[in-house]
Amino acid sequence: DGGITQSPKYLFRKEGQNVTLSCEQNLNHDAMYWYRQDPGQGLRLIYYSQIVNDFQKGDIAEGYSVSREKKESFPLTVTSAQKNPTAFFLCASSIGGPNQPQHFGDGTRLSIL
Amino acid sequence: GQQLNQSPQSMFIQEGEDVSMNCTSSSIFNTWLWYKQDPGEGPVLLIALYKAGELTSNGRLTAQFGITRKDSFLNISASIPSDVGIYFCAGQLQGGSEKLVFGKGTKLTVNP
Numbered sequence: 704d705g706g707i708t709q710s711p712k713y714l715f716r717k718e719g720q721n722v723t724l725s726c727e728q729n730l731n732h733d734a735m736y737w738y739r740q741d742p743g744q745g746l747r748l749i750y751y752s753q754i755v756n757d758f759q760k761g762d763i764a765e766g767y768s769v770s771r772e773k774k775e776s777f778p779l780t781v782t783s784a785q786k787n788p789t790a791f792f793l794c795a796s797s798i799g800g801p802n803q804p805q806h807f808g809d810g811t812r813l814s815i816l
Numbered sequence: 817g818q819q820l821n822q823s824p825q826s827m828f829i830q831e832g833e834d835v836s837m838n839c840t841s842s843s844i845f846n847t848w849l850w851y852k853q854d855p856g857e858g859p860v861l862l863i864a865l866y867k868a869g870e871l872t873s874n875g876r877l878t879a880q881f882g883i884t885r886k887d888s889f890l891n892i893s894a895s896i897p898s899d900v901g902i903y904f905c906a907g908q909l910q911g912g913s914e915k916l917v918f919g920k921g922t923k924l925t926v927n928p
Contacts, residue, residue, distance in 0.1 A: 709858075734914060745820070745904065745918035746859075753914070761915070793858050801914050802847045802866055805906075807858035 706730070709794050709808035716781070717816050724779045724811045726794035732806075733799035735777035739763060740791040740810075749792075752777055753799055781813060789814045822905050822919030829895055830927050837922040838889040839905035847908040848881050848888040849916070854901045862903075863890070885910070895926050 707728045716722040726735065734753050738746040748761030752771040766785030771777055777794065791812050795805040822839045829835060839848070847866055851859035863874050865881035865888060872879055878891045888907070892899055905919040 707858075736915075743920065745822075745920040746906075746916075747918075748915060751915065795858075797914065799914065801908060803914060804847075804849050804861050804864045805916060806861060807851075809858045810856070812856070 732796035845907035
């Protein structure tokens, strides 16, 4: 089945530790996105990539890094500079271009030990 | 960043009742999307709207793209317990990139 797969579902990190969240899609979508969701908040864009080997900062990029070496994969690294504790991270993809809806994975919940 | 005002923030209804929620903005949008999110899961696309005035249905769900292009509403008719969840509106700004602006969500509770 085509879709977006995020892993792991739950992730724990110690303070000062970098962790990487995986996002893979087999929809042949050009564009991929990372969002952070906090309770009672809408989704906030961290980074997005419209094409392989290119990505742009979103609204809350500080403390995060990404890469887009393959069309199917858009991993997100949460660095030790990111101080906020538990959050829910969502990856999405779209065909690309305007007026194309984004489709989401099932998310990764990151907690601080 | 841009803001979408989504209301109400939460709703508590009885099974069988109809539900209405909306999103408004001071900015003009080219696309309106409505998503539903279950706890611990990712949002699922319900309805996509692309033209001002467009009215689209998906089963018991109906959504409209406002004539001014600054608002959209979602109606759910004859609610059932599995309608429980958080509903998000999202829009793509006129002249903007393909980035989405999200509302803060409407949490729906349906009492059997």
